[in-house]
Amino acid sequence: MSHKPLSGILVIDLTRVLAGPFCTMVLKNLGAEIIKVEAPKTGDDSRQFGPFINSDPEKSAYFTSVNCGKKSISIDLKKEKGKVILADLIKKADVLIENFRPGTLERLGFDDQTISNLNPTIIHTTATGFGYSGPESKKAAYDSIIQGLSGLMSITGTEKRETVRVGSSISDILTGMYAAIGIVSALFRRDKTGHAARIDVAMLDSTVSVLENAIARYQISQEIPGPLGSRHPSITPFESFTTMDANIIIAAGNDKLFASVCDVIGKPELASDRRFKNNAHRTENYQALRQEIESVLVDQTASHWLSALNEKKVPCAKINTMKDLFEYEQLTARNMLVPVDGEDGFQIAGNPIKFMGEEDDLSAGTPPKLGEHTESVLRDVLNYPDEDIVTLIKNGRKSPF
């Protein structure tokens, strides 16, 4: 009879697009109640991002991917009544998260001190491009810009030094994840000590924190790490290869596995070739080795090679496409693609944090329509009297509060 870890936690979410909404999706998957506070008429910018489910302009696939199961209240923070409602929400909340540029919420009348006065134990979190300190603090950021500034792009790309961005907005996502870690740890402390927290998470910092050993390698060798394609920096062959119809990854970490690769491709003599006799030699001569292997692989399909390699127990894998994911049994077994309720089979990624012996969500819920929960939040969360709600909604029709 366990309940979800964050059951009963109320999160007021002023964020838009990706980093903040990703954070509150993680919190929602853990059981928190998320109230999105959205501007009238437009709401979260990502509501306008295509493509749209069934070509319905109110059903952005992007918005749906990160906002299922949240509530939406639509208020105008530039209007007096909107400010009163936000203040009342802050009083009730456990967590406030926003991704305005530093200074914006302050100009709307909600500086840190005001927020703290409204709710002395609130966990107030900001997710921004550069954070609340430093010379670039006030600059706007896009994921691509941060992938470049953080150094991540400089080590991602082809061996010919064509740098590329990670194919998803990883800087935004990492930021959302770190914000979630900060928030939950601050809630843990609050319940013990009564402390509030003011958490400041930046896309630049978050991305720098995942560069792994590149930072270390540079300091020791003074050589600037560049992109390596799909290759492992010190194990060979350990990379992707082209076959007749698709790329596959072969990860042969020792001499025995390498000999098996040579057998599979019908070139057993390579295993005793001086250039490839051990991992150090193979890494030194990786281009020659790559050519020897690939020249054979292109003659057959990916599935032919994978089954031959698997038979010899050589670690290998298909480079799955989005299409392949929908046919991948391991993902189905793990409940990692879950349907959006009422959207006829449209699926989004499931929750990767599995609590064994507890129930996993079998659907993602539905994304809120803009302002869908304005009335219910005013009534059930803020306990506004019915007559006030009627007046507010009526006035809101003419001039959204």
Next chain:
Amino acid sequence: MSHKPLSGILVIDLTRVLAGPFCTMVLKNLGAEIIKVEAPKTGDDSRQFGPFINSDPEKSAYFTSVNCGKKSISIDLKKEKGKVILADLIKKADVLIENFRPGTLERLGFDDQTISNLNPTIIHTTATGFGYSGPESKKAAYDSIIQGLSGLMSITGTEKRETVRVGSSISDILTGMYAAIGIVSALFRRDKTGHAARIDVAMLDSTVSVLENAIARYQISQEIPGPLGSRHPSITPFESFTTMDANIIIAAGNDKLFASVCDVIGKPELASDRRFKNNAHRTENYQALRQEIESVLVDQTASHWLSALNEKKVPCAKINTMKDLFEYEQLTARNMLVPVDGEDGFQIAGNPIKFMGEEDDLSAGTPPKLGEHTESVLRDVLNYPDEDIVTLIKNGRKSPF
């Protein structure tokens, strides 16, 4: 006088290399005490990974990057005394984390039920390649293999469809971060309800969860998303360009900014060119546009173009290398590269979760030598009597316990 959020939390860490150690680094940065349980003689495999600080084979830069400030106890889990010590540690712990393949810890005598009997409120977390369920559950995984299987590699690469891996082991790191979120949320619940938790986080699931809108786009269009180089899928120009000496990113999200780009490169006529008159046209003709822009950019340095673009307020950025990071003021101001104590300036990434108004660590601490804290853990954590410790250590010399 606030204390760190996870002060007082004791984590027993049986993990090696990256995903698990990354998780416990995040927990350590939040104030938890981490005790690494390592095998005698070799310890965490990554202790052997080069390069080494000052060429000292006991100072792996890789190991140092993710293990500073943790304690190390060296025991042999195949020996009876080692098992008793682990059982005693589990009794005292708040969290147990391990990344053995499913079944391994069980064979050492610690199945889930045994662990739960030893400590009925423990947060027991496993970080594995494929998770504890599904047909591939028992398979080993490497980061490269998971980047391929998850679909992330299929959308990361050049426009010529050469797929590459993300330049850091992002699947491992995401797994460590999700494990941290799961652990802290379970601790929060435990303090409220007394519930234990058995958390199962997989590299495959974790990586699938960050594919962002690629999953959605495929379902709607039935077109398989491929790699786009550094390009934004629907905004142009919004990608990296080659200059005389380095690549830069230009992110011009609207017509006005595009006109500014045209001015900066001395081709104002492009702004009224029919092929480029609005974003949709520019995206359609992105290759022609790219050529027009790049043919000019190669004549001058990156810094020349960045200052010209900045002057016109066009979002742009250098693609920083590891070298550049050490000269990047914003990172210094954010305390995002912190020294390892006693290592003469060797730095690792700092903690990206900043608690405003609270102290940030100005150094990372030191990585533990293998078994460095065996004695102090036996004495101060397990409260073994002195005479037992003397005997254990003496016997341990001959045959590590």
